[in-house]
Amino acid sequence: MEKLIIRGGHRLQGEVAISGAKNAALPLLCAALLTDEPVTLRNVPQLHDVQTMLALLGHMGVQTRYDADHTAHLNAATLGEPEAPYELVRSMRASILALGPLMARLGYAKVALPGGCAIGSRPVDQHIRGLQAMGAETVVEHGNIIATLPRGVARLKGARITTDMVTVTGTENLLMAATLAEGETILANAAQEPEITDLAEMLIAMGAQIEGHGTGRIRIHGVEKLHGCDHTVVADRIEAGTFLCAVAATGGDVFLRGARAKHLGAVLEKLRQAGVHIENHDEGIRITSPGAASGQLHAQSFRTTEYPGFPTDMQAQFMALNCVAQGNATITETIFENRFMHVNELLRLGADIQADGKVAVVQGGSTLSGALVSSTDLRASACLVIAGLVAEGETTIDHLHHLDRGYDHIEGKLRQLGADIQRMV
Numbered sequence: 243m244e245k246l247i248i249r250g251g252h253r254l255q256g257e258v259a260i261s262g263a264k265n266a267a268l269p270l271l272c273a274a275l276l277t278d279e280p281v282t283l284r285n286v287p288q289l290h291d292v293q294t295m296l297a298l299l300g301h302m303g304v305q306t307r308y309d310a311d312h313t314a315h316l317n318a319a320t321l322g323e324p325e326a327p328y329e330l331v332r333s334m335r336a337s338i339l340a341l342g343p344l345m346a347r348l349g350y351a352k353v354a355l356p357g358g359c360a361i362g363s364r365p366v367d368q369h370i371r372g373l374q375a376m377g378a379e380t381v382v383e384h385g386n387i388i389a390t391l392p393r394g395v396a397r398l399k400g401a402r403i404t405t406d407m408v409t410v411t412g413t414e415n416l417l418m419a420a421t422l423a424e425g426e427t428i429l430a431n432a433a434q435e436p437e438i439t440d441l442a443e444m445l446i447a448m449g450a451q452i453e454g455h456g457t458g459r460i461r462i463h464g465v466e467k468l469h470g471c472d473h474t475v476v477a478d479r480i481e482a483g484t485f486l487c488a489v490a491a492t493g494g495d496v497f498l499r500g501a502r503a504k505h506l507g508a509v510l511e512k513l514r515q516a517g518v519h520i521e522n523h524d525e526g527i528r529i530t531s532p533g534a535a536s537g538q539l540h541a542q543s544f545r546t547t548e549y550p551g552f553p554t555d556m557q558a559q560f561m562a563l564n565c566v567a568q569g570n571a572t573i574t575e576t577i578f579e580n581r582f583m584h585v586n587e588l589l590r591l592g593a594d595i596q597a598d599g600k601v602a603v604v605q606g607g608s609t610l611s612g613a614l615v616s617s618t619d620l621r622a623s624a625c626l627v628i629a630g631l632v633a634e635g636e637t638t639i640d641h642l643h644h645l646d647r648g649y650d651h652i653e654g655k656l657r658q659l660g661a662d663i664q665r666m667v
């Protein structure tokens with residue numbers, strides 16, 4: 243099994259390039275299903291999830307090519323099997339994003355129902371109900387969602403859809419479905435994440451008529467056909483936030499090229515309150531953390547909420563920072579019911595944390611010491627990397643497949659900033 247070996251205690255210094263966002267790239271790749279013309283996507287991060295999505299699209303008959311310069315070329319001119327099998331859905335829940343585009347383009351889709359996953363049960367009932375409101379008939383058979391249009395109906399129909407909760411991939415699926423539906427769709431209670439805006443911008447470049455993306459009410463006027471496009475994936479705010487926490491904890495000075503401060507408002511606010519210096523530039527973010535060495539960082543309490551609130555995908559990484567800052571902090575996880583699995587691993591490194599249900603109380607000021615720890619999910623892995631960078635001695639992290647789902651060459655980027663980190667294969 244591959245392992246990361248980190249010898250902690252090095253300040254991070256220099257410049258790092260932030261990659262394209264996983265959570266934008268995955269829906270953008272699925273959007274290529276909506277057209278029979280070629281689509282070019284630039285700044286696509288090199289991730290296991292991207293490879294899985296390309297394999298899934300290839301399975302459906304899409305011609306795909308991924309170049310070394312991070313450009314993906316897709317052509318869905320002829321689609322064979324409009325099906326997402328369980329093997330692929332199980333390894334990447336975002337496979338559900340094929341459902342909306344396939345229904346919009348073909349009026350038929352068979353997508354394996356994703357099971358629960360480490361961080362929570364993560365149902366997709368809102369995706370299904372939204373498509374039903376647009377006229378789809380759905381059944382679950384042998385573990386698959388089979389969606390069809392009634393006999394004699396050629397297209398989905400626009401509808402007013404208010405989801406029971408804010409759902410990111412739910413909004414993306416219904417947004418893509420609505421672009422080719424007949425008439426107008428209103429998505430109320432829509433997610434407002436920057437990745438939704440990126441998707442809407444790509445769809446508009448393909449000829450879709452969309453207003454209100456980036457707000458809680460998106461209006462889509464369906465068109466008969468979408469064409470190809472050339473689009474660049476937005477920078478990954480969660481990768482940027484991960485590096486920010488790593489630099490803050492180690493006491494470094496780093497320029498994050500490509501990071502967008504406007505997408506990181508809640509995280510930057512907490513970092514500033516912790517005592518970290520942040521400068522926003524057009525080309526990226528500069529962070530310096532002089533207080534780390536002198537014990538002058540302050541632990542920060544926060545609640546995870548939908549964008550523009552504090553992202554659940556940054557909760558674990560900020561917890562690692564809190565462990566080595568001074569004072570108490572209360573972290574409340576409101577999005578997923580089981581997203582504190584990193585707590586037990588942080589305890590093995592010497593952290594002082596009490597977790598109960600949705601709430602974890604961190605007593606800061608710990609001196610962490612290296613140990614063997616296990617990744618339990620994607621952001622838990624990133625949290626352990628940050629903890630390893632500040633821990634005394636050697637930290638070994640296993641189960642790296644979680645980390646590789648969502649970080650493009652993280653150890654190479656950290657090494658370039660002065661970290662002592664190696665992957666053992």
Ligand SMILES: CC(=O)N[C@H]1[C@@H](OP(=O)(O)OP(=O)(O)OC[C@H]2O[C@@H](n3ccc(=O)[nH]c3=O)[C@H](O)[C@@H]2O)O[C@H](CO)[C@@H](O)[C@@H]1O
Binds near residue numbers: 362364369409578579
């Ligand atoms: C590929 C991608 O973009 N993944 C992100 C996306 O996941 P994802 O889109 O799966 O997360 P959602 O926004 O849908 O989930 C929010 C909450 O709604 C619940 N829910 C959602 C849909 C549904 O049909 N029924 C239901 O009950 C979920 O269980 C969860 O408790 O947003 C999450 C929340 O910001 C992030 O952590 C993930 O990184």
Ligand SMILES: C=C(OP(=O)(O)O)C(=O)O
Binds near residue numbers: 621648
């Ligand atoms: C939970 C995450 O991703 P996914 O929805 O793809 O599991 C994440 O990116 O932190």
